[in-house]
Amino acid sequence: MKKQINWLDILIRCKNNIQEQIKPLLKKLDQPQPNLGIGAGGDPIKQIDLAAESAIINTLREHEVSFTLISEESGIKKYGQTPNDNFVTTDPIDGTTNLVRGIPFYATSIAVSTKPTINTIHTALVTDLVHGITYTAQKGKGAYRNNQKITPSKTESLEDAVIGIDLNTYKIQKIAPKLTNLIQRTKHIRHLGANALELCYVADGTTDAFLDIRGKLRTTDMAAAWLIIKEASAKITTPKGKLLNVKLSPKQKVAFIATANQKIHKIMLSLVKPEKEMK
Numbered sequence: 001m002k003k004q005i006n007w008l009d010i011l012i013r014c015k016n017n018i019q020e021q022i023k024p025l026l027k028k029l030d031q032p033q034p035n036l037g038i039g040a041g042g043d044p045i046k047q048i049d050l051a052a053e054s055a056i057i058n059t060l061r062e063h064e065v066s067f068t069l070i071s072e073e074s075g076i077k078k079y080g081q082t083p084n085d086n087f088v089t090t091d092p093i094d095g096t097t098n099l100v101r102g103i104p105f106y107a108t109s110i111a112v113s114t115k116p117t118i119n120t121i122h123t124a125l126v127t128d129l130v131h132g133i134t135y136t137a138q139k140g141k142g143a144y145r146n147n148q149k150i151t152p153s154k155t156e157s158l159e160d161a162v163i164g165i166d167l168n169t170y171k172i173q174k175i176a177p178k179l180t181n182l183i184q185r186t187k188h189i190r191h192l193g194a195n196a197l198e199l200c201y202v203a204d205g206t207t208d209a210f211l212d213i214r215g216k217l218r219t220t221d222m223a224a225a226w227l228i229i230k231e232a233s234a235k236i237t238t239p240k241g242k243l244l245n246v247k248l249s250p251k252q253k254v255a256f257i258a259t260a261n262q263k264i265h266k267i268m269l270s271l272v273k274p275e276k277e278m279k
C-alpha cells in the first residue's frame with residue numbers, strides 16, 4: 001500500500017531548509033558570483049541556485065519519498081524506488097539576477113504532481129525569500145498566503161489595473177506589436193523579475209494581471225504558481241484563452257495570460273494578438 005505523504009508539510013520544510021542554507025551565501029553577495037555552468041533550463045547557474053536545489057533534494061530524501069525531480073538547474077533526476085509516483089517541479093531560486101544585484105524580489109517555487117503534466121499538480125508552494133511570505137495551494141482546498149486564504153482583485157477596468165508584462169526577449173520586434181493595443185490602454189505596467197512571485201501577486205490581489213506571451217518562460221518557473229492562481233479562483237489561459245495544458249520539463253516553454261477575474265481576462269484577450277499557440 002502506498003504511504004500517505006503530507007506534501008504540504010514537506011514543501012514547507014523544503015523552503016525552511018532553503019532559507020537556512022542560503023543565509024550564509026546572502027551575506028557574501030558583495031563578492032563575485034561566478035557562473036558555475038548552464039542549468040537545464042538554459043540560464044547560468046550560481047552557487048546560491050545549487051544550494052537551494054540541494055536543500056530541496058536533501059529535505060525530500062530525509063522524508064524517504066520517491067520522486068522525479070524536474071528542476072531548472074539539474075534537469076530531470078530520479079530518486080527512490082518508485083520515482084514515477086511523484087513529480088517535483090522546481091525553480092529553486094526564481095529571480096537569481098535580482099538576488100545577485102540586491103533587488104529584493106526573488107522566490108523559490110516547488111510543485112508536486114502525479115504525472116509530469118501541469119494539470120496533475122496537487123500541491124504547490126512559492127516563497128518570497130526576501131520578505132518570508134509563503135503562498136501555498138492544494139488542489140480543491142484554496143490558496144493561502146502565510147496561512148490566510150487569498151482571493152484575487154475585483155478590478156475590471158484596464159485604467160485602474162496594475163499589470164505585469166514580461167518583455168525580456170530578443171524577439172521583441174515580433175512580440176511588441178501584439179501588445180500595443182493593451183499597453184495603450186494601461187496606466188500601470190510592471191515587471192518585477194521573478195515570474196513565480198508575480199503570478200502569486202495576481203492570486204492575492206496585489207496586482208490584477210500578469211502576462212507572458214514570449215513563449216520563452218519555462219514550466220519550471222510557473223508550475224507552482226499555476227495551482228496557486230487556480231485555487232485562488234483567478235484565471236490563467238493560453239494567449240488565445242484556451243486551457244493551459246503543458247508538460248512539466250526544464251525545456252518546456254509556455255505562454256499565458258493570468259488575470260484576477262473573468263472580466264479583465266476577456267478585455268485583455270481581446271487586445272492581445274497571439275501569433276500562434278505555444279504547445
Ligand SMILES: [Mg+2]
Nearest residue numbers: 072091093094
Ligand atoms: Mg532559477
